[in-house]
Amino acid sequence: MKLYSTRNLNEIKNPKDAIIKGLSDDGGLYCPKFEDIVAHKFDIKNLLSNDYKATAKLVFKIFFDDFTDAEIDNCINLAYNKNNFDVDSRRGEHCEPAFNIAPVTKIGDNYLMELYHGPTSAFKDVALTILPQFLTTAYKSKGQNKKVYILTATSGDTGKAALSGFKDVENTIITVFYPTDGVSNIQKLQMQTSEGKNVSVVALKGDFDDCQRLVKEIYTDNEIKKLCEENNVVLSSANSINIGRLVPQIVYYIQTYIDLVNANNIKIGDKINFVVPTGNFGDILAGFIAKLLGTPIDKLICASNDNNVLTDFINTGIYNEKRELYKTISPSMDILVSSNLERLLFLLSGNDADFVNGLMGSLNKTGEYKIEDNLLNKIKEHFVAYYATQDECKKTIKDAFENEKRIIDTHTAVAYACLKKYLTSSIGSNACGAICRGEHCEPSVVLSTASPYKFARDVLKCICDSDVDAIDDFECLDKLNELTKEPIPKNLAALKTKEKRFGTTLAYEECKNFVINNIEK
């Protein structure tokens, strides 16, 4: 599969090189052409006996076709196993027999795809347990003896998932930048207590967009490029700009469909919707690619919090980042510049890299761009967009607990609130909450992207009356445990006794030097 820079069609890489490189020098993201994806369309009927790993293999063979079968199997086995994914602890009645890292359970008349059973209790584990495997495999087969330096900006969850995935991985070093006040206490603790000889963590004085801008700037900085060459270092990225992050996320959309058919919840061919709590647009873009590959998906519902840039864009065609960034209780979605949207624009404009380059130039210069109705209508064929305010998110957590006996985290709640908005606005929606088209009921799957334990304090505040501010974070975990009866994820319980290793806070201007020091080490 040839991968093109979204900003320059002459910049082409094979998958292994694109995974190593992360971001193209021109600032573009590596992406297949639209028609090259569609050429691999499958008939979902033939996939019904697939378990998660079989579907993963199918997807990886399409997009990473310069990996051998044995390499792919090895990557899958090292990432998707019971050490990393604690899926047996789920409540009994919902358990399915097969090992599935993304089990589907009911919420009301719709479904939750539980993506938070990995080592850091958020969905980013699905991609970040396997990205280091892809990267080291790609790297080894190049026979190079360079060191890969992973720079990662995080709004909270990517950081820890990347630190965990790359911990002590041979020939790699990793630095994570998180915004000083943009992440939850537990997220901060998770990162500050990271283990591994090759990891470092920096709190950057700024917001997530500053972290992301910093990383992009460092990649394209000439002084740093020169230093890297002199020191035998290549820079790469664990952010969702890396194609190695995006592709593993396609798998669970397909597998969820297969599981729903096999559980007799839908009939083969029935269309379903996915509701995705969105920040950088990576997760939902993976859903779009699953649709292009032949998964019967009707709408991808793009759910935002108060930072509703994407809601405005999908409804009006105007992307405008010139607005205040609100700090919310769903911090992983507090983003104004959604990087992966660039890949959608590339794919739906017919791989028009010059056009995309123009839009991104305008975003850089003026903070906004506008697309024509023709392209906007293509986007609307596949996507609808809603946002939920902080109050709506809180109320949704309370309602889901009281009415549906489910405890959902603050990000999942944004998505669930948006699903309810979609259902009430859809013509023909019936009392059961599913959308009716004639005789056909269309169920929706909400991507549940984090364990409620990861945001225990905010979740508790929504569902219990006692004074949550009076107790510490670990008491919050215990209290939530009393209510949910589900076990506290091991990685979160363990934070209590772990040593804090990283307390560095730096201003934007100081970060480049920090990186230079690491390159020269």
Ligand SMILES: *Cc1c(COP(=O)(O)O)cnc(C)c1O
């Ligand atoms: C990262 C994240 C999101 C947003 O995913 P994108 O791929 O950035 O759109 C949503 N929820 C949680 C819990 C996350 O960590």
